[in-house]
Amino acid sequence: MPEPRYATALGASDLTSITLLGHDLARDVMGNVSFGELAFWLATQRRPSRGETRVFEAVLAALADHGFTPTAIVTRLTYLSAPDSIQGALAAGLLGGGSRFLGVTEDSGRFLHSVLAALPGALPTDHAGWDELALETVRREREAGRFVPGLGHHVHKEGDPRTPRLFEIAAEENLLGPHLSLFAAIGRVHSDVLGKTLPLNGAGVCGAALADLGLPIELLRGFALLARTAGLVGQLAEELRRPVGKQIFLSVDSNNRSVAPEPYLVDPLGEPPA
Known part of the structure; x- marks a missing residue:
């Protein structure tokens, strides 16, 4: 029985070469195509014009970093908790990209x-x-x-x-x-x-x-996450130089207060209390 064949127009490699979008990666892409242009090209499988690249990269710059947003804070706190897991810290921030942020x-x-x-x-x-x-x-x-x-x-x-x-x-x-x-x-x-x-x-x-x-x-949030990835790498780089994650944690830890439990009651119809 023949081996199955999986078609792709993206990356493929053999013993001596790597192709990407039908071009030789080392000779035609590296050093000749910006990362923003490549991201656009990968998503659409058509090379963007200079103007399209400029608008696309302006969007990426606009969304890269907005300071101490929840995505940035959780990235820093995850790194504080697991400094051996850069990927975990980045993933934590990206997973927070939802209806309110990004x-x-x-x-x-x-x-x-x-x-x-x-x-x-x-x-x-x-x-x-x-x-x-x-x-x-x-x-x-x-x-x-x-x-x-x-x-x-x-x-x-x-x-x-x-x-x-x-x-x-x-x-x-x-x-x-x-x-x-x-x-x-x-x-x-x-x-x-x-x-x-x-x-x-x-x-x-x-x-x-x-x-x-x-x-x-369907991929618009993906481009926002692509931009924010660069920002979160910057947040981690700054956390290495000027750490604030521990200060954030200790601020919350030292200012919490104990309160009486408030049971969450659901009526028989499954409606939450007013």
Whole structure:
């Protein structure tokens, strides 16, 4: 019985060579292709243009590190607990990339993509058309009691500095597509529905930019995690030079207080208490 064959257009090797995406890894890729360009190429199996690489790498830079976020703290604390497990510390931080931190990139991209995919006709062609679509979108989400992903930021309440810069870079490279156009329109009109003005956050605009690059919607969080991996390596490098993990642990340990147990009761229907 013949051995099974497993097709791949990615990496393959034999006794004397390694190929990647159909190219000789050592001769054609190493020293000639940036890591960001390669990551894009691996995900799409097409080599990005210079402009696409610039926008993609701007997104990676925007998402790499945000200081002492939960993902950074858990990475440092895991390293404190298991300094022999760098991979464990990195994994701990990456596993914390969810709906509140990092996941907004995916949530925003998916949301915008779903709105655009549901349009019965052609895309808007001017600001007025995009604003009308954005108003309909925000009203629908408000009536359904749902939040619009990418609106608001817990720190940058007056405006996320990453947002205008990403729009600027995309426009410079003629890559300001429908996802970014809809997101920008949401930023212009949402206050008419919500009665308050919220900033478009950087993670949300990153999701819109990645979707406009034609990257798989299902992988948007993966690109955010790729960016954050670099940030977490930086967090560990700083922890080696200026450790704070033990201080964080001791601060919590020395400031805890004992309280009486509060049993969690569930009624017969399985509903939690009000």
